[in-house]
Amino acid sequence: MIVLDAVSKSYDNTPILKNISFKIAPGERVSLLGPGGCGKSTILKVLLGLTPPDHGKVELLDRDMVESSEEDKIVTLQKVGMAFQQGALFDFMTVEENISFAMENMTKMSKDEISAKIDELLAIVKLERTRKMFPHELSGGMKRRIGIARALATSPVVSIFDEPTSGLDPVTSTIILNMIHELGGEDEKSASLVSTSSVEIAIRFAERVILIKQGEVVADDSWKKLLLEGNEWVKHFLSLRLIGIDIAYAKELGLPEEFIKLHWH
Numbered sequence: 270m271i272v273l274d275a276v277s278k279s280y281d282n283t284p285i286l287k288n289i290s291f292k293i294a295p296g297e298r299v300s301l302l303g304p305g306g307c308g309k310s311t312i313l314k315v316l317l318g319l320t321p322p323d324h325g326k327v328e329l330l331d332r333d334m335v336e337s338s339e340e341d342k343i344v345t346l347q348k349v350g351m352a353f354q355q356g357a358l359f360d361f362m363t364v365e366e367n368i369s370f371a372m373e374n375m376t377k378m379s380k381d382e383i384s385a386k387i388d389e390l391l392a393i394v395k396l397e398r399t400r401k402m403f404p405h406e407l408s409g410g411m412k413r414r415i416g417i418a419r420a421l422a423t424s425p426v427v428s429i430f431d432e433p434t435s436g437l438d439p440v441t442s443t444i445i446l447n448m449i450h451e452l453g454g455e456d457e458k459s460a461s462l463v464s465t466s467s468v469e470i471a472i473r474f475a476e477r478v479i480l481i482k483q484g485e486v487v488a489d490d491s492w493k494k495l496l497l498e499g500n501e502w503v504k505h506f507l508s509l510r511l512i513g514i515d516i517a518y519a520k521e522l523g524l525p526e527e528f529i530k531l532h533w534h
């Protein structure tokens with residue numbers, strides 16, 4: 270469903286992505302994790318065919334995203350739900366128009382079906398009362414939630430979210446993560462990828478974590494395994510952000526018993 274094979278990319282002779290390879294199969298949910306500036310957004314842009322790699326192969330939904338024509342890429346992107354951190358809503362459209370725009374263009378739903386779906390989506394993001402509002406009347410967190418509802422409105426087979434919760438308070442972050450879970454579906458056919466610099470968000474979102482450091486994949490495995498068996502950098506990066514949390518929350522997150530014993534007793 271998603272293939273990156275030996276992808277490299279430089280900006281002004283500075284290597285940003287170095288030999289990145291990974292595959293994501295239908296039904297998989299994956300977190301792309303790494304410190305700010307490690308190359309996560311660039312990976313997503315290359316994957317979506319928005320910026321070309323210098324070397325390597327990129328496939329999205331079986332389409333070659335390097336060699337294909339712009340038109341073919343657009344046809345593919347229409348099947349993808351995307352929400353970028355700055356991926357703003359259309360300012361001149363109300364919330365309902367923003368959400369229905371995607372459905373009118375990409376699905377064969379009737380007006381009534383679209384209207385019912387908007388009700389359902391706004392109920393999930395707990396923003397029922399914003400239906401007739403314009404983006405400038407909403408807070409940053411509310412706009413982010415609407416952006417994600419819009420990305421998921423068409424039940425895409427692939428959903429991609431770049432830093433969906435950065436800069437948001439914990440309560441809003443939780444609502445957004447639950448939303449992506451609920452709307453992104455867990456069926457065998459759809460895949461979702463979330464990029465984040467937060468270890469907590471990454472492990473709450475997915476079991477499989479692809480860890481990026483300075484433009485390279487340093488680990489790609491179950492985070493529980495990496496926490497206990499990763500190399501020193503991997504263990505340090507993951508555990509540094511987790512050992513300060515309260516023990517009840519550590520258990521809720523499902524941190525391995527061995528790890529909890531090591532750090533909390």
Ligand code: ADP
Nearest residue numbers: 280281285303304305306307308309310311312
């Ligand atoms: P992340 O999403 O992990 O924070 P990015 O992919 O945004 O990382 O950026 C990785 C590196 O590439 C950063 O050092 C950034 O400054 C650089 N970079 C990103 N886009 C460009 C660009 N268009 N031109 C030059 N440098 C860029």
